[in-house]
Structure formats: structure tokens, C-alpha cells
Amino acid sequence: MSQHIRLSEAVDTYLRVREAKGTATTTLANERVVLRRFKHWYGDVQMRHMTAEKVAQFFYGDNGVRSTHTTRDGRVRPPVAPSTHNYYRTRLNSLFRFSTQRGWIRTDLLLDG
Numbered sequence: 019m020s021q022h023i024r025l026s027e028a029v030d031t032y033l034r035v036r037e038a039k040g041t042a043t044t045t046l047a048n049e050r051v052v053l054r055r056f057k058h059w060y061g062d063v064q065m066r067h068m069t070a071e072k073v074a075q076f077f078y079g080d081n082g083v084r085s086t087h088t089t090r091d092g093r094v095r096p097p098v099a100p101s102t103h104n105y106y107r108t109r110l111n112s113l114f115r116f117s118t119q120r121g122w123i124r125t126d127l128l129l130d131g
Contacts, residue, residue, distance in 0.1 A: 023122050026062045029053045032116050052109045058090060065122040070129040073110070077103065 023031075033053070037046055059076055060068070081087045083098045083106065098106070107128060117123045 022064050022066065023117075023120075024062050024064055025057050025060060025068070028065055028117050028122055029057055029113065032113050035116070048105075049109050049112075052106055053113060056106075056110060065117055066124075068123060068127055070125065070127050073127045077106070 033046060033050060036049065041049075056076060060072065076082055077084050084103055085097050086094060087097070088094050111128055114123060114127050
């Protein structure tokens with residue numbers, strides 16, 4: 019697989035591997051929601067171009083999930099709960115660790131958060 023993999027490809031590959039390993043259907047569905055939401059927010063960039071600063075903005079920046087934010091469907095939402103924030107971070111950490119093991123990224127993208 020190319021070292022210049024895009025975020026969408028990384029998410030799809032990660033979810034396929036998780037499914038092949040027998041991850042529960044509900045868990046996969048929840049992960050899919052979180053990771054696709056992040057992908058839509060960040061954009062379908064090459065993994066090597068992602069930065070910890072921009073990942074932190076997903077959580078804490080203007081319109082980040084830890085502040086009042088507007089979803090893709092135009093709805094204004096309150097900040098996500100601390101438990102949801104932790105769940106999002108765990109899911110992203112898992113994707114990033116998976117990506118690091120494959121050489122798609124080289125830095126800790128959750129460093130600033």
C-alpha cells in the first residue's frame with residue numbers, strides 16, 4: 019500500500035481490519051461514526067500531511083466538539099460530554115497507532131490535546 023495513503027483509505031483499512039478481527043458490530047458502527055465525522059471535518063488529506071495542531075482543533079478549536087459546534091446538517095450542538103470526548107480521543111488514538119505501525123504517519127497526532 020502506498021505511503022501516501024489518504025485519511026479515507028486509512029479509516030476504511032482500519033475498520034476492515036477491526037471487522038476481520040471480530041470486533042462487535044455495534045462497536046464498529048460507533049467507530050465508523052466517529053472516524054467518518056473526523057474525516058469529514060479534517061478533509062481527505064494524505065496522512066503524512068496531518069498535524070497535531072489541526073487534530074487538537076477538532077476537539078478544542080472554533081467549532082470543535084468540546085465547544086458549541088455546528089454539525090454537517092447545520093444543527094447547532096452543545097459541547098460533547100467529557101465521556102464522549104474521551105471516546106473520540108480513544109478511537110482516534112487507535113487509528114493513529116494503527117497508521118503509525120504501517121508507516122503512514124510518524125508523529126503523535128494527539129500530542130497537543
